[in-house]
Amino acid sequence: MSTSGESTLEDFEAEVRTFLAAHAREKRAAEETKFVWGEGEDAVAIFEEIDPEEERRNLAEAKRWRAARFDAGLGWITGPEQYGGRELTQAHERAYARLEAGYETPNMGFFGIGLGMVAPTILAHGTDVAKDAYLRAMHRGDLVGCQLFSEPGAGSDLAGVETRAVSDGDEWVISGQKVWTSGAQYADLGEVLCRTDPEQPKHRGLTAFVVDMHDPGVEVRPLRQMTGGASFNEVFFEDVRVPDDHRLGDVNDGWRVALTTLMNERASIGSGSGGAGAGVSSIDRLGAMLRHFGKADDPVLRDELVRIWIGFQVGKLTGQRATDKIKAGQLPGPEMSIGKLALTHNLTALSEWVSRVLGPRVTADTGEWGTYAWAEYILGTPGMRLGGGTDEVMRNIVGERVLGLSKEPGIDTTSPFRELKARARS
The missing domain is CATH 1.20.140.10 (Butyryl-CoA Dehydrogenase, subunit A, domain 3)
Known part of the structure; x- marks a missing residue:
């Protein structure tokens, strides 16, 4: 496996071609122009109805492909070597995507949220324990991530989340509800935004955590869409315990993490x-x-x-x-x-x-x-x-x-969240 100092773009492309030729079937010209929407890294599960058994098979194929890529040094091309990355450039990343597009490969949409949103947040704000536990595994496809932000009463006003995390020694106990969570039905871990201090103004009393989606206290309920699919979910937390080393960022600094x-x-x-x-x-x-x-x-x-x-x-x-x-x-x-x-x-x-x-x-x-x-x-x-x-x-x-236009009327950033909630319900 060559690093950025040893690999020119031309050498890298040759390496990728060798890998693809050994592990995938090249598309025929007719296949590249026929009507097939939702392929490769750009696939959109949100639009289609998929049988759960078929979804499990597709996920297994996607995991095998990510593992093969990662083991060949192509799973996290721009990432730090410490966690299995190559520390190459975005040009190398784009070259790989361009070359892979010419081959038949599994749908990688399962990993979009985990690798595009959750993993970068763990890298930026996670403890060494969380980084070691999740970054390599996520990029290898061993673990799938989801994002647990929105709630029935907190969508666009995300800072109004009410899911609680209460400190208990070196653990936190999480209870509450999230909604519109894409991919929760097959996720292994999730990034969850919780309220940890209701006496603070709502933007300042939040903390983010990495949570095990297989914990017995986590319940996932699919939401059927008008497309026929059910890629969104409600997620319920009942006394889910999370170790403090799975906290992202400082306590009550979750808004910056979010x-x-x-x-x-x-x-x-x-x-x-x-x-x-x-x-x-x-x-x-x-x-x-x-x-x-x-x-x-x-x-x-x-x-x-x-x-x-x-x-x-x-x-x-x-x-x-x-x-x-x-x-x-x-x-x-x-x-x-x-x-x-x-x-x-x-x-x-x-x-x-x-x-x-x-x-x-x-x-x-x-x-x-x-x-x-x-x-x-x-x-x-x-x-x-x-x-x-x-x-x-x-x-x-x-x-x-x-554009520098005037701001909309500002929100109350000084009142405790508990007081704001009481006002809203009165």
């Missing part, structure tokens, strides 16, 4: 890995759709298709810039909110375009190629306006931090 996760989440979603990437927005596949339905000469549809493709490319570059900034050790900035907004705009534009191309064909399953399969995508797209921060919250961030 911001790290949220910024990584928006970078991940905005760059395509959390929403829709090369699979769904491939201009080759969408062009094939136009040709198949005899609309390849429609100038309006052709113009809109190119605009959509450009939109995804610009969003991808914006997300790449944000990700590079984080990898370089810089603080995340508002460009991630721009990327998140761009993604939802692009997804909506694509949904409207597909609906015009297909017309009534999208409403009933006739078995015709490239028609009804889009129904799940179209139904699932509105949910992306909520995940990772609503469009309204993103616009506020861009307006205030990028």
